Amino acid sequence: MKFTASTSTILKQIQMLNGVIPNNPTMPILENFLFEIQGGLLKITASDMQTTIISEVNVEANADGNVAIPAKMLTDTLKNLPEQPVTFSIDFETYTIEISSDNGRYKLAGENAEDYPSNPDFDMSxxxxxxxxxxxxxxxxxxxxxxxxxxxxxxxxxxxxxxxxxxxxxxxxxxxxxxxxxxxxxxxxxxxxxxxxxxxxxxxxxxxxxxxxxxxxxxxxxxxxxxxxxxxxxxxxxxxxxxxxxNVIPLNNTNLVTLDRQALLGCLKRIVIYANKTTNQVRFKVQDNELFVSAEDLDFSNEAKERLFCEHDGEDLEIGFNAKFLIEILNNISSDRITLRLSEPGMAGLIVPEEQPENEDVLMLVMPIMLHNFSY
CATH class of the missing domain: 3.10.150.10 (DNA Polymerase III, subunit A, domain 2)
Structure with a gap:
């Protein structure tokens, strides 16, 4: 059996499936892509038994047939070929696959497609x-x-x-x-x-x-x-x-601190350098319209403090957080300004974008860390 397609057409499909291929599969055949051709339609499958991705692409084929092809060898071969038509010739007696291009031929050993695990029949409710x-x-x-x-x-x-x-x-x-x-x-x-x-x-x-x-x-x-x-x-x-x-999301966080997201993110990236490497603890001290962000590592006598301007609606407050968690949260918010909804030093804090698109509601919660006695 033979089929022909451009290198970019096949490569684009298998690169989207490559992430599913397991490094140490329980079944060796899972290191392969399953190629199934019927009526000029090539269906490519990759699976690790928990997740399966199937892609379909039209090719020029002279017959129908199925074969399992080593994923890494196929990907590496096509990645290093220039854009051109390539022909796959499959011998179903030996499961040998030969790839022919303008420059040369590449022969690799495939496997029987019948050994590839099939998907169960799905009854979706x-x-x-x-x-x-x-x-x-x-x-x-x-x-x-x-x-x-x-x-x-x-x-x-x-x-x-x-x-x-x-x-x-x-x-x-x-x-x-x-x-x-x-x-x-x-x-x-x-x-x-x-x-x-x-x-x-x-x-x-x-x-x-x-x-x-x-x-x-x-x-x-x-x-x-x-x-x-x-x-x-x-x-x-x-x-x-x-x-x-x-039930975890607090409803009475009425102490509001609104400020520039990038300003807070940059501040945390600098301050965390001076924090304890085990806890990554930073202290937030809100006074009037100022937010003081500080950290110290008593073991190495390191300390740092910055001041940010904010809009504050509520009582003065001191609360501790893991800076790494805050940095990840802020990196995953797209809004220019965010609002911290706080309550008490021992209660979870909420972070929400100041403005959100219609039909969208993003809420991020972070648990506090018990503060040490230091204060600037």
């Missing part, structure tokens, strides 16, 4: 559509706050809580929490909440089209399928109970 822009924003705002602790599997992904009133995308690692809420996702009837794993969402974010297009989400209790254009991502869901995030 829930389905809805959203734009790739909304989905990309939801992943972008939440993914960084997911936990990497294997002892907290329920926090190793993003919680999708979809309802007719609003749709929440939530992530937490118990030190911080992000809730990205949309009011413009068309949800009809009751939808079961789901937890999507971090790796699957990372791959999904990487393959979402840059131009806004429709994405269909179908899911049941075990799997979720995202479909858009010629791409499909299938992921096993995390079967755990997500924390009750609504």
């Amino acid at each position: 829930n389905s809805l559509s959203m734009t790739s822009e909304i989905l990309g924003d939801a992943i972008g705002y939440t993914l960084f706050a997911t936990s990497s602790d294997d002892m907290k599997p329920n926090m190793n992904g993003v919680f999708f809580n979809l309802s007719e009133e609003h749709s929440d995308f939530v992530a937490t690692d118990s030190h911080r929490l992000v809730r990205y809420r949309r009011h413009d996702i068309a949800v009809t009837g009751m939808m079961s909440p789901i937890i999507m794993g971090k790796k699957a969402l990372t791959q999904l974010k990487n393959i979402l089209p840059s131009e806004s297009s429709d994405v269909t989400l179908e899911f049941n209790e075990q799997y979720a399928i995202f479909s858009f254009g010629s791409m499909k991502l299938i992921s096993r869901l995390i079967d755990e109970r997500f924390p009750d995030y609504e």
